[in-house]
Amino acid sequence: MPRKSEQKSKEYTIKDVAELAGVSTATVGRVLGGYGSASHEATQAVREAANKLHYIPNGIAQSMKKKTTKSVGLIVANICNPYFSSIARIVESVLVKKGYNIIICNTDEDGDREISYLKMLYEKRIDGLMIASALKESERKDSQFNMTYKESIPTIIIDREISNLKFPTVASDNFRGAYEATSHLIKLGHKRIGIIGSTISTFFRRVEGYRQAMLDHSLPFDTNLVFNKSYKNVKPGDVSEGIYATKNLLKYREYRPTAIFALNNLLTTGVLIAVNDLGLKIPDDVAVIGWDDFDLASLLNPPITVVKQSTYNIATIAISRLLQQIENPNTILNEEKKVILSTELVIRGSCGSNVTY
Amino acid sequence: MPRKSEQKSKEYTIKDVAELAGVSTATVGRVLGGYGSASHEATQAVREAANKLHYIPNGIAQSMKKKTTKSVGLIVANICNPYFSSIARIVESVLVKKGYNIIICNTDEDGDREISYLKMLYEKRIDGLMIASALKESERKDSQFNMTYKESIPTIIIDREISNLKFPTVASDNFRGAYEATSHLIKLGHKRIGIIGSTISTFFRRVEGYRQAMLDHSLPFDTNLVFNKSYKNVKPGDVSEGIYATKNLLKYREYRPTAIFALNNLLTTGVLIAVNDLGLKIPDDVAVIGWDDFDLASLLNPPITVVKQSTYNIATIAISRLLQQIENPNTILNEEKKVILSTELVIRGSCGSNVTY
DNA sequence: GATTTAAGTGAGAACGTTATCACTTTATTT
DNA sequence: AAATAAAGTGATAACGTTCTCACTTAAATC
Numbered sequence: 001m002p003r004k005s006e007q008k009s010k011e012y013t014i015k016d017v018a019e020l021a022g023v024s025t026a027t028v029g030r031v032l033g034g035y036g037s038a039s040h041e042a043t044q045a046v047r048e049a050a051n052k053l054h055y056i057p058n059g060i061a062q063s064m065k066k067k068t069t070k071s072v073g074l075i076v077a078n079i080c081n082p083y084f085s086s087i088a089r090i091v092e093s094v095l096v097k098k099g100y101n102i103i104i105c106n107t108d109e110d111g112d113r114e115i116s117y118l119k120m121l122y123e124k125r126i127d128g129l130m131i132a133s134a135l136k137e138s139e140r141k142d143s144q145f146n147m148t149y150k151e152s153i154p155t156i157i158i159d160r161e162i163s164n165l166k167f168p169t170v171a172s173d174n175f176r177g178a179y180e181a182t183s184h185l186i187k188l189g190h191k192r193i194g195i196i197g198s199t200i201s202t203f204f205r206r207v208e209g210y211r212q213a214m215l216d217h218s219l220p221f222d223t224n225l226v227f228n229k230s231y232k233n234v235k236p237g238d239v240s241e242g243i244y245a246t247k248n249l250l251k252y253r254e255y256r257p258t259a260i261f262a263l264n265n266l267l268t269t270g271v272l273i274a275v276n277d278l279g280l281k282i283p284d285d286v287a288v289i290g291w292d293d294f295d296l297a298s299l300l301n302p303p304i305t306v307v308k309q310s311t312y313n314i315a316t317i318a319i320s321r322l323l324q325q326i327e328n329p330n331t332i333l334n335e336e337k338k339v340i341l342s343t344e345l346v347i348r349g350s351c352g353s354n355v356t357y
Numbered sequence: 358m359p360r361k362s363e364q365k366s367k368e369y370t371i372k373d374v375a376e377l378a379g380v381s382t383a384t385v386g387r388v389l390g391g392y393g394s395a396s397h398e399a400t401q402a403v404r405e406a407a408n409k410l411h412y413i414p415n416g417i418a419q420s421m422k423k424k425t426t427k428s429v430g431l432i433v434a435n436i437c438n439p440y441f442s443s444i445a446r447i448v449e450s451v452l453v454k455k456g457y458n459i460i461i462c463n464t465d466e467d468g469d470r471e472i473s474y475l476k477m478l479y480e481k482r483i484d485g486l487m488i489a490s491a492l493k494e495s496e497r498k499d500s501q502f503n504m505t506y507k508e509s510i511p512t513i514i515i516d517r518e519i520s521n522l523k524f525p526t527v528a529s530d531n532f533r534g535a536y537e538a539t540s541h542l543i544k545l546g547h548k549r550i551g552i553i554g555s556t557i558s559t560f561f562r563r564v565e566g567y568r569q570a571m572l573d574h575s576l577p578f579d580t581n582l583v584f585n586k587s588y589k590n591v592k593p594g595d596v597s598e599g600i601y602a603t604k605n606l607l608k609y610r611e612y613r614p615t616a617i618f619a620l621n622n623l624l625t626t627g628v629l630i631a632v633n634d635l636g637l638k639i640p641d642d643v644a645v646i647g648w649d650d651f652d653l654a655s656l657l658n659p660p661i662t663v664v665k666q667s668t669y670n671i672a673t674i675a676i677s678r679l680l681q682q683i684e685n686p687n688t689i690l691n692e693e694k695k696v697i698l699s700t701e702l703v704i705r706g707s708c709g710s711n712v713t714y
Numbered sequence: 715g716a717t718t719t720a721a722g723t724g725a726g727a728a729c730g731t732t733a734t735c736a737c738t739t740t741a742t743t744t
Numbered sequence: 745a746a747a748t749a750a751a752g753t754g755a756t757a758a759c760g761t762t763c764t765c766a767c768t769t770a771a772a773t774c
Contacts, residue, residue: 013730024754029732036733037751054504059480060420061730064759069417071460071481080446085437092436092463101477103428104461106449120458123416124428147411239652269652276656295596295626299633301658370760381724386762393763394721418760421729 012053021049032057063125072128072322073121075105075114077200082265083292083311084132087158090315091130098323100127107134109200115148122150128326130318132159134200154325158318160202161338168325170318170339174202177307177343178209178261181289184305184345185259186217188352190287194249194257196242196267197228203263204228206291210261225249225257242270243277250278250286259287259351265294268304287351302349310341317341369410378406389414420482429485429679430478432462432471434557439622440649440668441489444515447672448487455680457484464491466557472505479507485683487675489516491557511682515675517559518695525682527675527696531559534664534700535566535618538646541662541702542616543574545709547644551606551614553599553624554585560620561585563648567618582606582614599627600634607635607643616644616708622651625661644708659706667698674698 014032018025023042030036031046038046049055063069074091076084092102103126105117114134121129149155149165157169185193195210197203207228211221227245242262250256260275262268268290275286282288282302290297293308317339324331371389375382380399387393388403395403406412420426431448433441449459460483462474471491478486506512506522514526542550552567554560564585568578584602599619607613617632619625625647632643639645639659647654650665674696681688 011730014732015730025731026733026754026756027752030753033732037753039752042752056476056479056507058482058730060417060426060482061759062732063417064421064730064761065732067759078446079436079449080439080442082437082439085442088461089435089437089463092461096462096474099477101460101462101481103458104445104449105453105458106446117453119413120456122413124458125415125417150413272653272656296629296653296657299629299657300653368760371762372760382761383724383726383763384722387723390762394723396722399722415760418729419762421731421760422762424729 011058012055013058014055016053017046017049017055020053021045067125068127069125070099071101071103071124071126072130072326073103073105073117073124073126075107075117075121075129075131075133077107077109077132077134078266079104079106080266082294083309086311087315087318090312091319094316094319094323109134109198111135118148122153126153128154128156128322130156130158130322133157133162135160135162136200154322154329156318156322156325158314160200166337168321168337168339170314170321171202171341172309172314173340173342174205175209175212177291177309177345178206179213180209180343180345181261181291181307182210182213183217184347185261185287185289185351186213186219188259188287190257190259190351191219192222192225192255192257192259194225194227194260195263196245196249196260196271197226197263198241206263224255239266239270239273242267243274244270246271246274247278250274250280257286259283259289261289261291263291265290265292268292268294268306272300272304282350283352289351293346297346298348300350304350305348306346308344308346310343313341368415369412370415371412373410374403374406374412377410378402424482425484426482427456428458428460428481428483429487429683430460430462430474430481430483432464432474432478432486432488432490434464434466434489434491435623436461436463439651440666443668444672444675447669448676451673451676451680466491466555468492475505479510483510485511485513485679487513487515487679490514490519492517492519493557511679511686513675513679513682515671517557523694525678525694525696527671527678528559528698529666529671530697530699531562532566532569534648534666534702535563536570537566537700537702538618538648538664539567539570540574541704542618542644542646542708543570543576545644547614547616547708548576549579549582549612549614549616551582551584551603551617552620553602553606553617553628554583554620555598563620581612596623596627596630599624600631601627603628603631604635607631607637614643616640616646618646618648620648622647622649625649625651625663629657629661639707640709646708650703654703655705657707661707662705663703665701665703667700670698 014025014028018028021028022045027038027042028046030038031043032050072095074088079085079088088104095102103121107113107117111134151166155167157167159171161169161171182193195207197207207226214221227249246260249260260271262271271288275282275288280286288304290304290306293306297304297306371382371385375385378385379402384395384399385403387395388400389407429452431445436442436445445461452459460478464470464474468491508523512524514524516528518526518528539550552564554564564583571578584606603617606617617628619628628645632639632645637643645661647661647663650663654661654663
C-alpha cells in the first residue's frame with residue numbers, strides 16, 4: 001500500500017536538510033538564518049537541499065529558542081463593527097510588513113471572555129497586545145481583573161481607557177465628541193434627547209459628555225432618556241439591540257424624545273430601522289445623530305449627521321507605539337502615555353436644518 | 358535599585374512550580390495537564406504553587422511537544438468587507454469554544470501576498486486553514502501556485518473554488534445567483550446591463566451567469582458593459598473602485614446601461630455614491646442590483662435589490678468541516694467534497710416595479 | 715499471607731530549532 | 745616564513761514542555 005505512506009508525508013527538519021546537503025545542522029541554520037558565515041559551496045548545497053525537500057522551518061521551535069513569536073493579539077468587541085474591522089485591517093497591514101501576524105479575539109463586550117482570551121494569548125506567548133477592553137466601569141477597580149493583565153508584555157489600550165493599569169492608551173475624546181453632538185441638537189431646538197449605548201466604559205464617557213451639554217444648556221438630565229442597559233432577550237452585536245432600544249424610547253408619545261443619539265454604528269442602523277418601522281420621518285418627527293461615520297451615511301434620505309472618529313489615526317498611532325514597545329522594551333513612553341484624538345461632527349441632514357450657529 | 362529587578366519579572370516554568378510544590382516536574386504536568394494520576398496532597402501543593410507564582414503554561418513548548426498549535430489561519434481578501442467579517446466572527450465563535458484561536462490575513466486580492474501568508478502560516482504550524490483564495494483564473498493552473506499549498510494540513514476553501522486542488526470547498530452558487538439577478542433585470546425591460554466586478558475567480562463565475570442570462574434572452578453580451586479590471590490609480594478594498602467603474606460605465610449617454618449589477622458590497626456602495634454624484638435617479642435613470650445583502654439596503658431610497666448569500670451557512674458548514682478534518686484526519690470527505698449554497702434574490706425597489714413575472 | 719493490580723511517583727528522553735564554544739582551515743599581516 | 749586574524753565548520757547545550765519507562769508504595773484479590 002504505497003498510498004498509506006504518501007498520506008503521512010513527513011515534516012522535514014533542519015536535520016534532514018543538513019544530511020542531504022552533507023553539512024551540519026549548525027551550517028544549515030547559518031545559511032537559512034542568514035547569520036554567521038558559510039562558504040559558497042555550503043550555502044549552495046543547503047539551499048538546494050532545502051528546496052528539494054520543500055523544507056518549511058518550524059516556527060514553533062524557533063519561537064521556543066528565540067523567545068519571540070512574532071504575533072500580536074487584538075482583542076475587540078466585535079470584528080463586524082466597521083470601526084473595529086478598519087482598525088484590524090490597518091493594524092494587520094502594518095504588522096505583516098514586519099513579519100508579525102495578528103490573532104483576533106471577539107469579546108462581545110463580555111468581561112469574562114476577555115479574561116479567558118487574555119490567558120489564551122499569554123499562553124501563546126504573544127509579543128504584544130492591543131485591546132479595546134470590555135471591562136465595565138465597576139469592574140475596572142476590581143483588582144482581580146487587573147491581575148490578569150501582564151505588565152511585562154507590551155500592551156496598548158485602544159478605544160477605551162482602563163484607569164488603573166499603566167499601559168499607554170489611544171482613544172477618541174468621547175466626552176467632547178458627545179458634548180458637541182448634544183450641543184448641536186440643543187442648538188437646533190431639541191430639548192428631549194434620547195441616547196442609546198450600553199454598559200461599556202467608553203459609552204459612559206459619552207453619556208457624561210451628553211449630560212454636561214444638557215446641564216450647560218439648562219436642560220434636565222433625564223435617565224429615562226438614557227438607554228444603556230443590555231437586555232437578555234436581545235443579542236448584542238446585532239441590529240436588533242438598536243431597534244429594541246429605539247422602540248422603547250419612542251413608545252410613549254407624550255414623553256417621546258425629539259432626537260436620538262446612537263453611540264455606535266450598529267446602534268445607529270438599528271435606530272434608523274426602528275424609526276422607519278414606526279413610520280416616523282427624520283428629522284421632522286425625530287432627529288438622529290450617530291457615533292461613527294459610514295459610507296452610506298450621506299446617501300440616506302436624509303443624510304445622517306455623525307460624530308466621526310479618526311479611526312485611521314487611532315490604528316496607526318496605536319500600532320506604531322505597540323511596535324516601539326516590542327522592539328525596544330526599554331523605551332519609556334511616559335511623556336505622552338495617553339493619546340486622545342478629537343472627533344469631528346459631520347453635519348448632514350438628519351437633525352434638521354434651522355441651524356442657529 | 359529594586360525597581361530594575363521588578364521590570365524583568367521572570368517567566369516561571371513548570372520547574373519552578375515543581376520546586377515550590379516539592380514534587381517533580383512530571384507530577385506538575387500530571388496535575389496541571391489533567392492526565393495520569395496524582396495524590397490529593399500533590400495536587401493541592403501543585404495548584405497552590407502554580408497560583409502563588411501566577412504560573413502561565415508555555416504554549417509554545419506545549420505545541421512543540423504535542424505537535425498541535427490550536428490555531429487556524431483565515432485568509433480573506435479584506436476583513437472590512439462585511440461578508441468576510443461575518444464569516445470571521447462566526448468561525449471565531451465556534452473555534453474559541455474548542456480552544457482554538459484564529460489568525461487573520463488580508464490579501465487584498467493579491468496572489469503574491471496570499472503565498473507569503475501561506476508560508477507564514479505553515480511555519481507557524483497552524484492546525485487548519487480556511488481560505489478564500491485570491492488566485493486569479495489564469496493562475497489557478499499554474500503548478501507553482503499549487504505547490505505552495507500543503508495537502509497534508511487540513512484546509513477548507515470558501516467563497517471561491519480552486520479547481521485543481523483537492524480540498525473541500527464551500528461556496529455560493531455564483532453562476533445561478535448572477536443568472537437570476539440578470540434575468541430579473543431583463544424581465545423588467547432592461548437590455549443594456551452593466552456589471553462591475555474585478556479579476557477574481559468568483560466574479561468570473563458571476564459574469565458567466567450574467568452572460569448566460571443575456572444570451573438566453575437573446576440579448577448581446579457586450580464586453581463594454583463588463584467592468585472587471587483593477588486599475589492602478591484606484592486602491593482596491595475601497596469605495597472608490599465602485600465609483601470609478603460606475604462613472605466609466607455611465608460616461609457616454611448614448612451607450613449608457615440602464616441597469617448596473619455590482620458584484621460585492623463595497624462596489625454596490627460605490628455605485629450608489631457615483632449615481633448620486635451624477636445626479637441620476639434610481640431606478641428611473643439607472644437600475645441597481647447588488648451582490649450581498651446589507652442592513653441599510655432596505656432603508657435607502659429606493660431600497661436596494663440584492664442577491665443575498667447565506668453567509669451564516671457558509672461559515673458554519675466550512676468551520677465544522679474544517680474541525681472534522683483537524684480532529685479526525687482519517688475522515689474521507691469524498692462524498693460531498695464541494696458544497697454549493699444557493700443564493701436568494703431579495704427584490705426591493707432599485708430595479709423598478711413593473712415586474713412581469 | 716502471598717500474590718496480583720492499581721495508584722503514585724521521578725528520571726530523563728524527546729520535540730526542532732538557535733547559538734555558544736572550540737576547533738580547523740584559509741587569508742592577511744608583520 | 746612566522747604570526748596573527750578571519751572565515752568556515754561541527755558538537756552540543758539549551759529553550760519548557762510531555763510522556764514513556766521504571767520503580768515504589770498502597771490496595772485489592774485469592
